[in-house]
Amino acid sequence: MNKTLIVGADVGGTSVKYALVDAAGRQFRQGEIPTDPEDPAGTIERLAATVQDDLPGERRIAGVGLACAGIVSPQTGLLGRSPNLPGWENSDLAGAIRAAFGAVHQTVANDVNAALYGEYRFGAGRGCQHLVMIALGTGVGGGVLVDGTLLTGFADGAGEIGHMVLELDGAPCPCGNRGCLEAYCGSVGIVRRARELARGDGATDRWSAMVDARGDDLTTRDCYDLAVERDPTALALFAEVGRRLGQAVSSLVNVIAPDRLIVGGGVAQAGDLVLGPCREMVAAHVMSSAGQNTPVVLAELGPFAAAMGASALVTESGATP
Ligand SMILES: [Zn+2]
Incomplete structure (x- = not known):
């Protein structure tokens, strides 16, 4: 033994x-x-x-x-x-x-x-050779595997998917820049947007009351709880997160053509609320017809x-x- x-x-x-x-x-x-x-x-x-x-x-x-x-x-x-x-x-x-x-x-x-x-090796990417992972947590992390090897790049700087720029002069990102994926899909960015929606005209009363009541303690979990109850503002927020994610995923699929794209991290627990709109973006914006069907799946290992x-x-x- x-x-x-x-x-x-x-x-x-x-x-x-x-x-x-x-x-x-x-x-x-x-x-x-x-x-x-x-x-x-x-x-x-x-x-x-x-x-x-x-x-x-x-x-x-x-x-x-x-x-x-x-x-x-x-x-x-x-x-x-x-x-x-x-x-x-x-x-x-x-x-x-x-x-x-x-x-x-x-x-x-x-x-x-x-x-x-x-x-x-053990989870959602078993049997694949080319993978991209996006981890949606407080920030947004990323990783790329090509031919079974992790891509580290020049000076180990590869894989910073969270800082792909989606919008010039867009929402502020914790990195100091604006318009990065993380500014829209990291929990800091989601909470910022949740407050912005509550201050606007279009939000439901329930949404504004929830954001007010939670104050500085507001989390993506609070937002998710209202989305589960089909609050229209909450659903719109997660659809927005999904479309922003889909914008990044479409570009990644166009460049890397992975077998699968794996989404992990706490925000990924919103599941199809985010992955649904993301998949629609991939179908619409990926060049190769095979790539349009790239599976966008949840991480398995926790x-x-x-x-x-x-x-x-x-x-x-x-x-x-
Ligand atoms: Zn950034």
Whole structure:
């Protein structure tokens, strides 16, 4: 019996999700520890200690795959710009893994790239060779896989799908620019638009009252709850989100021609309210007739996708004997 296990971990702004995975990709255990927003080395040390405690007696760790939000270089092991983890910017992730876990195989990757790789191996992208993933969360992340390989591009800058410009001088984006996909489809942008609709003339009384009552606590979930009850303003808002997503997806399909396009993240839970209008845009704006039918599907793996993908990346880099 193979006595080794792989650690796949995903560092987010508030927590590190990890999975212990065997050589066949079966998940042995999963868990979560808090992220110290100022201390990458300390956080990875605590991860190593926690994982050691979780390790069944006769097993040892053969490799560590670490996914992290931000611009991650798989070649150098360094983290560059990372808006969700500013205290981790310019840190040496590979060095921190070596210090905490010793001499094991290791791989680092951007979190959405890792999630995409997880979906490719174990989830919504199984059996495909060309995939695009868009993660609709607080921000909008992206990843591209071509011929089974993640596209990282020059200086690891590829995959920033959230900052495709859809509208010159459009809505403000958290990145400082205007009109990016994230400004329309990230939860910050959706909540901003929800308030804008409430201030306008066309909103339902119910919508305006809800936005007023929730005040600063307004979330996309509140908006979704009214959409489920068929409130016309809520439905219009999600249709708008879907069309903006469809604008980006159509361009991506025209450029990359993936087998499938995977949509994940919290906002994706709105399902067909967003994906319906998105698919209509794809049918109308994609050039190739085959591409017009590109399946736009929901991610399958849930919050541990990036941890699972990071484990697969390190396994395929040769971590298992
Ligand atoms: Zn932007």
